[in-house]
Amino acid sequence: TDGVAANGSAFSFVEVEAGVDETHHVAEGYDAEVLLRWGDPLFPDSPAFDPKNQTAEAQRRQFGYNNDYVGFIPLGGSSAHGLLVVNHEYTNEHLMFPGIVSVTDGKLKVAPADKTRVDIEMAAHGGTIVEIRKVDGKWQVVREGKLNRRITSTTPMQVTGPAAGSDRLKTAEDPTGTKVLGTLNNCAGGVTPWGTYVMAEENFHGYFLGKLPEGHKEAANYKRYGVPEGAYEWGNIYPRFDLAKEPNEPNRFGWIVEVDVNDPNSVPKKRTALGRFKHEGAESIVAKDGRVVFYLGDDERFDYVYKFVTAGTFNPNDRAANMDLLDSGTLYVAKFDADGALEWMPLVFGQGPLTAANGFASQADVLIETRRAADLLGATKMDRPEDVQPNGVNGKVYVMLTNNTRRKDEQVDAANPRAKNAFGHIIEIAEADGDFAATKGKWEVLLKCGDPSVASVGASFSTDTTRNGWFGMPDNCAVDSAGRLWVSTDGNSPKDTGRTDGLWAVDTEGGARATSKLFFRVPVGAELCGPLFTPDDRTAFVAVQHPGDGGTDWAPFGRPSYYEDLSTRWPDFKNDMPVRPAVVVITKKDGGVIGS
Numbered sequence: 317t318d319g320v321a322a323n324g325s326a327f328s329f330v331e332v333e334a335g336v337d338e339t340h341h342v343a344e345g346y347d348a349e350v351l352l353r354w355g356d357p358l359f360p361d362s363p364a365f366d367p368k369n370q371t372a373e374a375q376r377r378q379f380g381y382n383n384d385y386v387g388f389i390p391l392g393g394s395s396a397h398g399l400l401v402v403n404h405e406y407t408n409e410h411l412m413f414p415g416i417v418s419v420t421d422g423k424l425k426v427a428p429a430d431k432t433r434v435d436i437e438m439a440a441h442g443g444t445i446v447e448i449r450k451v452d453g454k455w456q457v458v459r460e461g462k463l464n465r466r467i468t469s470t471t472p473m474q475v476t477g478p479a480a481g482s483d484r485l486k487t488a489e490d491p492t493g494t495k496v497l498g499t500l501n502n503c504a505g506g507v508t509p510w511g512t513y514v515m516a517e518e519n520f521h522g523y524f525l526g527k528l529p530e531g532h533k534e535a536a537n538y539k540r541y542g543v544p545e546g547a548y549e550w551g552n553i554y555p556r557f558d559l560a561k562e563p564n565e566p567n568r569f570g571w572i573v574e575v576d577v578n579d580p581n582s583v584p585k586k587r588t589a590l591g592r593f594k595h596e597g598a599e600s601i602v603a604k605d606g607r608v609v610f611y612l613g614d615d616e617r618f619d620y621v622y623k624f625v626t627a628g629t630f631n632p633n634d635r636a637a638n639m640d641l642l643d644s645g646t647l648y649v650a651k652f653d654a655d656g657a658l659e660w661m662p663l664v665f666g667q668g669p670l671t672a673a674n675g676f677a678s679q680a681d682v683l684i685e686t687r688r689a690a691d692l693l694g695a696t697k698m699d700r701p702e703d704v705q706p707n708g709v710n711g712k713v714y715v716m717l718t719n720n721t722r723r724k725d726e727q728v729d730a731a732n733p734r735a736k737n738a739f740g741h742i743i744e745i746a747e748a749d750g751d752f753a754a755t756k757g758k759w760e761v762l763l764k765c766g767d768p769s770v771a772s773v774g775a776s777f778s779t780d781t782t783r784n785g786w787f788g789m790p791d792n793c794a795v796d797s798a799g800r801l802w803v804s805t806d807g808n809s810p811k812d813t814g815r816t817d818g819l820w821a822v823d824t825e826g827g828a829r830a831t832s833k834l835f836f837r838v839p840v841g842a843e844l845c846g847p848l849f850t851p852d853d854r855t856a857f858v859a860v861q862h863p864g865d866g867g868t869d870w871a872p873f874g875r876p877s878y879y880e881d882l883s884t885r886w887p888d889f890k891n892d893m894p895v896r897p898a899v900v901v902i903t904k905k906d907g908g909v910i911g912s
């Protein structure tokens with residue numbers, strides 16, 4: 317039965333007990349079933365998942381690794397039939413491949429990657445588009461779906477917008493600077509009002525290794541983005557990921573990618589007008605005058621919140637008329653003033669400091685070095701901006717700021733009010749006159765996260781929030797059709813918080829404001845991505861990412877020690893199966909609205 321809504325809360329479900337174990341938990345009265353796991357077949361001819369005999373060819377026909385963003389594009393306006401679009405952000409080699417890990421002096425060591433492994437990793441990145449359908453109350457994957465598609469790190473893509481064809485994007489393989497192979501590290505994302513799938517390239521720096529030639533002109537640019545990090549070994553196999561061999565390739569990543577899901581052969585487009593940074597997500601809303609506004613986070617300590625406003629207007633009656641809206645418009649970066657005023661500052665070549673005197677020769681240069689342009693404008697340095705979500709019901713915008721333990725006392729400001737911010741916070745924006753395209757607005761802190769029972773944390777959950785209801789590290793969020801806010805987290809660990817990550821329902825209105833309740837929690841080692849509601853609010857999708865991962869709690873695939881400590885074999889719980897990231901579908905047992 318439903319709980320009693322306290323203090324005018326918009327949520328009446330009985331919350332889940334916070335804690336840690338090997339599986340997922342959802343509120344009483346709900347079902348939470350695994351819909352798609354890493355390796356699951358997506359096409360009639362897909363090979364079955366065989367973890368000990370993986371191939372890139374098989375992976376290209378199967379659901380990819382580390383599901384992050386989840387979007388739902390209804391077919392025929394239905395909430396029971398549509399396309400699920402899912403980002404596959406990155407790969408965890410130590411959890412994917414048997415027999416590659418050894419332990420020396422108590423430290424894990426992963427064997428160097430050969431070409432076979434690199435090719436599988438590259439195929440496990442990208443995105444999935446797959447038809448799903450609710451039959452007798454239960455969601456199913458439609459493998460015969462004509463629009464099903466896998467996008468990977470080698471899918472041919474076109475560069476569009478002001479930076480297309482820039483000399484700085486030209487490479488040996490692509491002298492035009494307009495054709496890129498693949499997309500990397502797609503974190504959150506979005507679905508546009510015209511029904512395309514938007515992927516956000518986040519930590520692209522990890523895929524590059526090697527050294528730029530001495531005195532190379534991109535040195536300062538790459539330093540600002542942390543290129544190269546060398547987290548992957550792809551550059552040992554494919555020269556384009558080695559800076560010594562292909563110095564311009566990193567300029568071809570860090571963009572927003574738009575995919576036309578209605579044609580499985582369409583060429584995805586890297587929309588450079590939306591800037592180049594560690595794009596977290598790209599949630600959008602139609603403004604009063606029909607222009608479309610995309611909210612964009614740049615997930616790095618001391619980086620910025622952006623928005624993009626299209627020049628053209630959305631045409632709800634002609635899908636084709638909207639297909640290049642993302643190529644022209646204005647990119648803005650946010651300045652959060654101490655008095656609660658918000659200013660959106662345009663990143664336009666020739667305006668203010670964005671001129672030749674500062675090394676910008678064109679709008680292409682401003683976009684390729686978006687961060688440096690924003691530095692020059694004096695934007696507010698934030699505590700890792702992740703998902704930014706407009707709410708069409710209450711007219712506000714919610715900014716997830718996940719944490720920033722490097723902020724020093726002297727760097728504290730009104731919008732980032734805690735030094736050594738371990739648990740993050742959420743800012744609520746009200747755009748001027750309720751106009752999402754406005755260049756001014758107001759802001760306030762909705763919530764300072766962390767354990768409210770520990771005074772030194774300085775959390776600001778309402779006193780109606782229980783010991784299960786608080787959370788740290790907000791990452792993704794969703795707004796359901798009633799305008800209610802749902803927040804998923806990344807980084808609540810058993811050691812620090814006695815709880816795993818999960819999905820929390822957060823009140824934003826009236827006396828219940830800043831009350832939070834735990835609705836779903838993940839198995840040990842995982843973070844929670846997604847979340848996404850169907851238009852009828854009767855289904856919620858969540859993405860359980862990297863289950864079983866986690867430092868010293870970790871035990872490798874294929875070893876008898878796997879079940880020791882806090883580890884898990886979620887979701888299969890079979891000895892011959894690795895842990896698998898998976899999308900979980902949540903419905904209410906009585907078929908009703910989620911969270912009501």
Ligand code: FEO
Nearest residue numbers: 503518596615702
């Ligand atoms: Fe991929 Fe910022 O999380």
Ligand code: CA
Nearest residue numbers: 503504702791
């Ligand atoms: Ca994220």
Ligand code: CA
Nearest residue numbers: 703705793794
């Ligand atoms: Ca979101």
Ligand code: CA
Nearest residue numbers: 791806843845
């Ligand atoms: Ca994350």
